[in-house]
Amino acid sequence: MNISRRLNQVPASPIRKLVPLADAAKKRGTHVIHLNIGDPDIETPRVMTDRLRQWQGGIPYAHSQGDAELIAALLKYYRGLGADYLKAENIQVTVGGSEALTMAMAAVADPGEEILVFEPFFPSYHSLAVVQGLKVVPVTTSIADGFHLPKLEQFEALVTPKTRAILLTNPNNPTGTVYRREEVDGLVELVRRKGLFLLADEVYREIVFDGQPSTSLLSYLKVEPDRLVILDSLSKRYSAPGLRLGMMVSLNQDLMAGGLRIAMARLSAGYIDQKAAAGLSQVSQADLAAVRDEHQRRRDVVFAGLKSIKGVTIHQPEGAFYCVVGLPVAEAERFCAWLLSDFSYHGATVMLAPMAGFYLTPGLGKQEVRWAYVVGETKLKQAIEIIGKALATYPESRY
C-alpha cells in the first residue's frame, strides 16, 4: 500500500537522524556531548516551573487563540519592545514555532506556490513546506559575506508569478547571522514592490552579541500592516525547548482570522504549557540579557577554539547559538556518523549536525557542520579538543 508522494519527499532531519548512532554510543558507555540540537543547558526560569509544582485542578482545553493569561503576558513583553500598538487579536498562540510556521505557510500560499528562503536554513522549513505541497526556493548566502543577504538585484529574479512570500530567520539558525536594518529595509521594500508577504522567524530575537541592535519586524508592522508576519517561539528565549509554544503575530486581520480558524480545527495548544509559560510576565529584559551574555561567552570560546584547529573554517556568529563550521573532510555527514560510531577521546565524543540538510542546492554544505554551542565553557573546550583529536585521527581527513 503506497504512502503519499509528499510523504516520500519529506527528508529526515539532519539534526535528529543520527540519534540512533548516539544512542548506540551511549549504550557502549561513551559520553556524547550534544551539540547537534538547539537545547541549551541553561535553566528554565523558575517562575515557569514553579507553576507546575503549584498545580491545582485539571487539564481542560485552552481557548483556540491561546490562554488569556498567556496572551496578556505576551502583550506586555511585545509592548516592552516598543510594539505598543499590538492587541490581543494580533497574537495567535501556536504549538511551538513550528506550528507558527506551518500556519503562516498555509495562510499565505496554496499547493504549488513558492516561498523564497535564504540558504542555509533551518531544515524544517523545507520539510513542512513539502508536507503542504509548497516549494521552498533557496537564495544562497555565503560564509565569505558572513551569510549576509545578497544584493536585492541578485535574487529578485527568483520571484516568479508563483512566489507568495519571503522567509527570513533573524537572528539566523544555523549561521548566527544578525541582519542589519538596511537588509530588512530592502526586504520590506521588495515585498511591497512585488506584492509578497514577508515572514520573519525571530525566535532568537534577544540573542544578539557585541552590543549590536536587533532589527525585529516589530518596528515595521505599523508601516506595512498587511504584508508582514512574525513567527516566534518561547523555546529559545526561555531556555525551554520542550515547552511547545510559539506565536504568529500580524496586523493582517484576514490572516489572523484565518489562523484562528485553523487553530480551532486543532482545538488548542497545551494547557499546562500555557499556564507555566504565563510566568514569563515575571522575566525581565535584564534576565534575558544575562542569558544572552552567557551565550556570548560561549560563542567566544567556540570561535577562538575552532579557529585554532588546522583546516577548520569558521565565521564569527553575531547572534543565536549556532555556527557553521567548515571541516577538512569530504563528507561531513560521514564524519559526524564516524564520531558517534568509531571515535571517542577519554570516553567522550561529540554529536554535530551535518550541514548538507540545511541547503536545498545540491552539493552545498557537504563539508560543513552546524555547531550548537548549548553547553558550558568546560564542556565546549572538551568538545573542541575532541574535534581536534578526531580530525587528526579520521582516516578520511584532508589534513
Next chain:
Amino acid sequence: MNISRRLNQVPASPIRKLVPLADAAKKRGTHVIHLNIGDPDIETPRVMTDRLRQWQGGIPYAHSQGDAELIAALLKYYRGLGADYLKAENIQVTVGGSEALTMAMAAVADPGEEILVFEPFFPSYHSLAVVQGLKVVPVTTSIADGFHLPKLEQFEALVTPKTRAILLTNPNNPTGTVYRREEVDGLVELVRRKGLFLLADEVYREIVFDGQPSTSLLSYLKVEPDRLVILDSLSKRYSAPGLRLGMMVSLNQDLMAGGLRIAMARLSAGYIDQKAAAGLSQVSQADLAAVRDEHQRRRDVVFAGLKSIKGVTIHQPEGAFYCVVGLPVAEAERFCAWLLSDFSYHGATVMLAPMAGFYLTPGLGKQEVRWAYVVGETKLKQAIEIIGKALATYPESRY
C-alpha cells in the same frame, strides 16, 4: 494583500464560534452551562497531575517519536487490550488526536485527493483536510438507523480513482454510535478490495455503554497490516483535553517512517505533557470502566430528559459522551445564539453546538444540535429544564 485560497475555505468551528456570545453572557452575570465542547468535568487521574507537582529539572525537547517512558506506558496499555504484537516503532506520539489526524492524512493522500468520511462528523476533519488541499467526501448516515453505516453497495460508488482512504470514528463524535463488528469487517473488506487505507479515530474507545463490545482496529492490524491506521488521543480517555497528546498507530513501516520524518520537522510533542501522561501506566482498565459508568449514568439522564420535551427528537447514544438532538426550530444555530444572547432561566443558560457544521451536504443538520453530556446529573437536569423553557419561549419555536 490576499491570503491563500485554502485559508479562505477553512470554516470556523461550530463548537467554538459562539464563544464570544458566551463570554458576553458571562459578563452580564448569566451562568453558562457548557455542553458545546467535549471537556468532561471528570477529574484527571492524580497520578498524572502529581507528576507536575513533583516537577524537577528543566523542559528539554523530547524525542520526535515520543518520550520513551510514555511510549512504554502506551505499549503496556495497548497490549492490555490484546495487541501483544505492537512494538515501539508502531507508535508515533502526536500533539493531540488532531496532529495524528493531520499526519495520517498527509501520509495517505496528496493535494487534490479524497477521503470518505461518514457524516455527520467531527468538523476538524474537514477543516484540516482543506488546509492540506484534500477533499472530504461525505457518506451520509441517518438518525433513523441510529447513524449506523449504510450498506456498502450504497456508498462504494463514491470511491473514485482519487479516493485514498476511509475515515471511521468509533465510537462516534457527534452521534454516540458504536459500530458493530460486522460493520468494521465490511469496511476492512472494502479497503482491501478497493486499494484504500482505513483510518480509525478511536479516541472514545473505552466509552461504550450497556455492556456492549468495542470493535477496535487493534484486533485487525495483524491481518491487514499495511492498510490500517489507528488515530488515538489521551484527552478523552483520561479526562484531560488540554493535555495535547495523541498517537498514530500502524504496522505499515513506510507510513510510520514517514510520520516520524514529519515529527522530526516539528521537533517534538510537549515534554511536560508527556512526562505527566506517562502516569497512565498506573491507570487500570477498572479505573477507565468507572469513568465509563459515570458517562453512562449521564447518558441515561439526558436521554430520558430530552425525550420528554415536546418536539425534540433524540437517538439513544451507544458510546462517547455526545448525542445529536433534533429541535423544533428552523435554524438550530440561530437558536443556539439566542440561548446565549437573549435567554436565561433562573440566571443560567446552555451553550450547545449547532450541527450544520458537522455535515458537508448542504441543508443537513440545520434543526439539530450536538449535546455533550460533560457535566454531572444535577447540572444536566438543570440544562434539560432550561432547554424545555427556552423552546417554550423561543419566538421561532415550532411548538
